[in-house]
Amino acid sequence: MPVLSSDLVEHFADFVAETSYAKTPPDAVEAAKKSILDTFGVILAASGTEPAVHGLVEVVQESAGRPESSILAFGGMAPAIMAAFANGAMAHCLDYDDQTPWGQHSSSSIVPAAFAVAERIGGVTGEEMIAAVAAGQDIFARLRCNVGWKKDWNLSPVIGVFAAVAAAGHLLHLSREEMINAFGIATMQSSGLMELVAGTGGNVRGMYAGFSAKGAVLAVLLAQKGVTGVPTVFEGQYGFFNTYFDGRYDREAILEGLGKEFKGSGTLYKLWPTVGTAHSHIHATIELLNENNLLLDDVREIRLYVGDYHDLMCRPLGERRAPATLVDAKFSLPFLVAVAAVHRGVQVSHFTEEALKDPRVLAVAQKIVPVDDASLDWKLELPPGRVELEMTDGRKFHKVGTGVPGNPEAPLDWNVITQKFKDCAAASVTGLTADQLATAERIARNLETVPDAVELVRALAPRD
Known part of the structure; x- marks a missing residue:
């Protein structure tokens, strides 16, 4: 050298x-x-x-x-x-x-x-x-x-x-x-x-x-x-x-x-087709709903605690709750969390022109409120996002988005990556055979x- x-x-x-x-x-x-x-x-x-x-x-x-x-x-x-x-x-x-x-x-x-x-x-x-x-x-x-x-x-x-x-x-x-x-x-x-x-x-x-x-x-x-x-x-x-x-x-x-x-x-x-900085909030939301057997109709408000970079994905809030383009959708934290809450996951099929108008997702997005938290600002490693659900009966549920699939603590192995490859190939503009994928x-x-x-x-x- x-x-x-x-x-x-x-x-x-x-x-x-x-x-x-x-x-x-x-x-x-x-x-x-x-x-x-x-x-x-x-x-x-x-x-x-x-x-x-x-x-x-x-x-x-x-x-x-x-x-x-x-x-x-x-x-x-x-x-x-x-x-x-x-x-x-x-x-x-x-x-x-x-x-x-x-x-x-x-x-x-x-x-x-x-x-x-x-x-x-x-x-x-x-x-x-x-x-x-x-x-x-x-x-x-x-x-x-x-x-x-x-x-x-x-x-x-x-x-x-x-x-x-x-x-x-x-x-x-x-x-x-x-x-x-x-x-x-x-x-x-x-x-x-x-x-x-x-x-x-x-x-x-x-x-x-x-x-x-x-x-x-x-x-x-x-x-x-x-x-x-x-x-x-x-x-x-x-x-x-x-x-x-x-x-x-x-x-x-x-x-x-x-x-x-x-x-x-x-x-x-990535397990989910969205900006990676949204994955901790997505994961926390899915786990809160599943672990507590919560229904979205019973959720009054979803609070997303956000640092500086998370906040970029929340402003202007109205446009981030109802993004106009598919590219915007993948960088709009309220919309992404709403997709995850409705579907208990995020897939390529959730991002189409029709899916942007899904009334269930848009209704949940209106319940999402970002809350500034400077401790979550992005320095080198982005701190995991935090989510709070407030129910219509006054109960509150909190979760920090750790253990996100695809992150260092839960990496995707060859089997998951291979399945992701097959799922992606199924959406190709031209058809591919099973033999080609194998x-x-x-x-x-x-x-x-x-x-x-x-x-x-x-x-x-x-x-x-």
Whole structure:
């Protein structure tokens, strides 16, 4: 590794250039394989349930170009840059993709970029794909938990583009210098305002991973062609950390164990297709109702104790109780809790244009009141939400949302992730057979034995 005084970009470039499947710890291998299957499943579900992606896919299809990489679910091929754009957009738009223990989403940027490049160049083994995805997840996690995020930039695409560059650059076998250049070029694609996340009325928020996946593929291809960056891109006076985080980052922690400890091994997988920061309130509400055999008709008010980030999902309250778009629905805490209360769970099928008008859900949402609680503000780890039910007879029930399915204390195993994949595939815009799904599962679970990682894409290709 270079001396400590060198910019972090050099450390990252060394890591990506030197890493391999053999150097990837077993838990990081498993996380990468789970993330690949999980991401493919979410893409399939998005293709058939989020209308907004159709316009984006049509733009990609109309753009034409060399048929290098597959547009998943819809079929057809496009240049790798544009295929990554389409697949990345679908990978996050249901807010069902994986996340770090501290929030934010890596794989929806990494996996579409990596597979787009793999199809373009051909001959990428399963071992190489695993190492690439694991490297990207590691860089994402190191940046996520060691920067002073002010909740102004949309952190997932801002750092996701670098994670995707790591994965795609590894597959292209970029040299150390080319990787430095690719990271530098990627700063031109590192963006996203929190207003598009916290605001209401639009649907581009759900598709942000398409932009970071596309930017990553563009960056590595340009670097491969000789386009150069600067060697101080992260820590220079006007570099990434000073520009985005006012220079607040923990350099030592970012570098600690780099190349040996893969922080992506802690990746978490969602049981419910909603923003992860709502899951503790959802879980607490479901458990309160079930454990106490409560009827919603007997509930007078549902109080959600919220910190600063929870509160973003509650304002303006009227719009959050009755969201106008499917994307807004997945980021509207009162609506999400109402869905969970009515159905005692949350599924992809609960987010359709018709479901937004469900009178049962809307009636319960009117009973939901957010209560400010500064102790629940998001620092690094988001504290679990707290829920209080007040009944019409005056009784009150309280619960803190701990033990959430998919969180570190209750992680999802392969069996649950596989069932989630099948459930997602059932919502795909094009039908898939049981044989196709079984083949895809087998490939993902045993990816290290597969001579060509793109077999997974081929297994899920639409059949005439």
